[in-house]
Amino acid sequence: MRSLLWLRRDLRRGDHPALLAASGEAGSHEVAVAFVIDPALWGPAGPVRRAWLAASVRAAREEYDGRLTVRVGDPREVVPALVRETGAASVHVTRETTPAGARRDRSVARAVSTAGAAWVETGTPYAVGPGVVRSGSGEPYRVFTPFARAWRTHGWPGPAPYPRRLLLAELDSDPGAERLLDDALTVDDLPALPEAGERAALERWRAFREDGLTGYAAGRDRPDRDATSRISADLKVGALHPRTLLADLADESAPGVERFVTELAWREFYADVLHHHPRSAWSDLRAGLSALAYDTPEDAVEAWRRGRTGYPFVDAGMRQLEATGWMHNRLRMVTASFLTKDLHVWWPVGARWFLQRLIDGDVASNNHGWQWVAGTGTDAAPYVRVFNPVTQGERFDPDGTYVRRWVPELGHLPGGSVHRPWDHPKGYTHGYPRRIVDHAEERREALRRYHAARQLR
Structure with missing residues (x-):
């Protein structure tokens, strides 16, 4: 009988154990391949992240000879409906282990069983x-x-082989899903994304x-x-x-x-x-700093989000993120340190912003990377380590090339002077903002709060 392959974080045809299992289960029958746009995930995503996913789904459809159906809705309803529509005897997925993904899959598996199909998890991302x-x-x-x-x-x-025999079912996509993909790919001012697929x-x-x-x-x-x-x-x-x-x-x-x-x-x-440790998705893995005092400076957080902090290296990173959906890893650490230790904001605020915008945003790597910087996670860097946004720029962007690329207001400053516009007589002539905080003072404040929290343990 037919089998159904539900694609999620596995938008490819090669080295695909779940596809291999679906093909083997179907035998001489067809495999229906589907992707479900879940509004709960699609809605909060930023435009660049949505565009990348849309392009990736469209590219995967080409890999499956045009026979990948796209539906929109709650997977707990859409996947069982596909079972009934296709007559599939089994639903095949790549095993999901993130907390939200695993919870979703348990619910979908129960609904699939009620619809009369087996739930089969094969492989891992x-x-x-x-x-x-x-x-x-x-x-x-x-x-x-x-x-x-x-x-x-x-x-x-080693990599999984291609199925020896694969017959693909042809199913209509949901017109609403196709409109979402079209809309995502035609948003104004989208950056030139990498070719997907x-x-x-x-x-x-x-x-x-x-x-x-x-x-x-x-x-x-x-x-x-x-x-x-x-x-x-x-x-x-x-x-x-x-x-x-x-x-x-x-x-x-x-x-x-x-x-x-x-x-x-x-x-x-x-x-x-x-x-x-599924709770560590949005809570500190290490409880040692549970007494640490945090602030909620809305104006300062907004300046951080928009790349208007007055610290060129930080602002360049945040603008790269907003414009392209990607940020260099060195800047991920520097911008995270600035939010958590210069602005004294709890790391989930920044982690959520990154996840909504990064085209490579992955909850495990993103959120634990934030905790590494904040000093509350695995291999926690000592909390007393505070990235200096000026010297980091001078060390890793010594000629100021990166900053000038993303902060045009400083494009007239030569070489490494771009990292210290306050020391240049023309540093602010093109509208670059003044520093919203004094890094040296906020570093001392971060350490004061750290030592106070340690005493309250």
Whole structure:
């Protein structure tokens, strides 16, 4: 009988265990392939994030020979309706382990069972499924370095083969869903997004392997250079599987290979932590700073969101995020530190803003990255470490190229002077805002609050 493959974070056709299982279950019958636009996720997303998802869904449809149906609505209602419409005997998905995704899937599975179909989870968005890697005593890891060591020792399977036989059902899409995709892709002032889809992602990956890996370790912290892979957005929507990347790197010896694999390990680590500690999605993993005092400075937070803080490196990062749906990782740390330790705002405020806008926004990596900066998560950087937004810019954007690209009001300032417009006689002649806080004073205040919170433990 027919089977139904429900795509979520796996918008590809290659290296797809759930597709392989759906094809095997269907045998000589057809596989219906569907994507569901969930208003609960679509609504809060920013325009660039929606456009990237829309482009990725459309590209996946091409990979499935035009036979990917798109529906809109609550998956608890839409997926059982598809079961009834197609007569599918089984619904196949890639196993989801995020707290919200797992809750949704439990509800959908019950509705699918009521509709008369089996619920089958196969594979994972990660090289090693969250929950698998454990210490010698059987405990989950909460520190990255031992996790990464155990993760490498455990290893991962090779890429899944293509199905030997695959017949795709042809289903009509929901006109309302198609309108949402059209609208998302025709919003005014959209940036030039990367080409979406599995084929384009593989081409980006091959180009990076050939030309970018050698200099990756040395250049990955420089936002003024094109020195990163830029495939995080492809991993987010599942146009690529990390197992594919790791298989390609198995025999590589370029200097940047070890560093790149380590970055993949961070992604796996955060997913594992979230699996074991689902409350850490939106609450501090470590309770040691539960007494820390936070502020809610609405005007200052809005200035941070819009890139109007008066600190050029911070503002460049926030403007890059708003304009492109992506931000260099160095800037993610610097802007997060500014919000949490210069403005004294609890990290979920910033984490939610990032998730709504980042095309690679992943709740595990994003929210635990914020906690790393805030000092309340795994491998917590000491709270006393406060990123200096000026010296960070001078170190990682020494000629000011990155800042001038995103803060045109400072385009007339030469070289590294762009990081200190207050020291230049023409620093404010083109409308750049004055600093909303004094970093040195706020650093002292952050440390005062930290020590006060420690005493209240």
